[in-house]
Amino acid sequence: DTEVTQTPKHLVMGMTNKKSLKCEQHMGHRAMYWYKQKAKKPPELMFVYSYEKLSINESVPSRFSPECPNSSLLNLHLHALQPEDSALYLCASSQAGLSYEQYFGPGTRLTVT
Amino acid sequence: ELKVEQNPLFLSMQEGKNYTIYCNYSTTSDRLYWYRQDPGKSLESLFVLLSNGAVKQEGRLMASLDTKARLSTLHITAAVHDLSATYFCAVVPLNYGGSQGNLIFGKGTKLSVKP
Numbered sequence: 001d002t003e004v005t006q007t008p009k010h011l012v013m014g015m016t017n018k019k020s021l022k023c024e025q026h027m028g029h030r031a032m033y034w035y036k037q038k039a040k041k042p043p044e045l046m047f048v049y050s051y052e053k054l055s056i057n058e059s060v061p062s063r064f065s066p067e068c069p070n071s072s073l074l075n076l077h078l079h080a081l082q083p084e085d086s087a088l089y090l091c092a093s094s095q096a097g098l099s100y101e102q103y104f105g106p107g108t109r110l111t112v113t
Numbered sequence: 114e115l116k117v118e119q120n121p122l123f124l125s126m127q128e129g130k131n132y133t134i135y136c137n138y139s140t141t142s143d144r145l146y147w148y149r150q151d152p153g154k155s156l157e158s159l160f161v162l163l164s165n166g167a168v169k170q171e172g173r174l175m176a177s178l179d180t181k182a183r184l185s186t187l188h189i190t191a192a193v194h195d196l197s198a199t200y201f202c203a204v205v206p207l208n209y210g211g212s213q214g215n216l217i218f219g220k221g222t223k224l225s226v227k228p
Contacts, residue, residue, distance in 0.1 A: 041220070
């Protein structure tokens with residue numbers, strides 16, 4: 001299995017809602033990532049988990065809260081988002097360590113109203 | 114400042130023509146990635162270039178890496194409409210202080226192949 005899955009594919013939420021994005025992989029990868037991609041821009045790294053521990057947080061606002069319950073799952077909890085947070089959220093996974101190839105999921109298209 | 118620069122950012126080609134996309138990066142890195150992204154879709158890995166002088170080919174695309182010049186190229190041969198997409202290069206800086214690589218992307222090259 002060489003696939004990273006993400007749910008939901010699309011999400012529309014109001015600014016007062018709480019929702020979660022989910023990501024799963026069964027490739028035995030021990031590093032997982034969240035990226036945010038705005039239209040016509042490259043992906044921007046948000047968080048990195050290595051061996052289920054948060055290793056990188058790229059100064060992301062606290063309204064985004066990541067969680068890695070086990071080595072196969074990665075969640076992104078959303079609360080009190082702003083319209084400018086609307087974007088494609090991509091999850092990726094890789095072998096742990098520098099420079100291993102990252103495999104991307106299909107993404108969740110988030111719209112904040 | 115860490116930079117990954119692609120050019121051109123927009124490329125309109127006719128079918129059957131050849132062209133090259135360039136990716137320059139400002140930091141020390143021993144590997145470089147090329148990804149393809151179709152509109153509204155995720156990133157598809159095209160090439161992983163692991164060492165200086167590496168050259169890889171898949172169909173009409175060929176990628177190369179010169180780590181001394183900090184330059185990678187993606188060459189398109191006899192373009193077809195199906196190659197229309199946005200192409201990103203990305204590097205992981207070797208001197209990054211974290212325990213896990215931070216993939217730094219170029220801005221992307223939007224390729225449009227017209228009949």
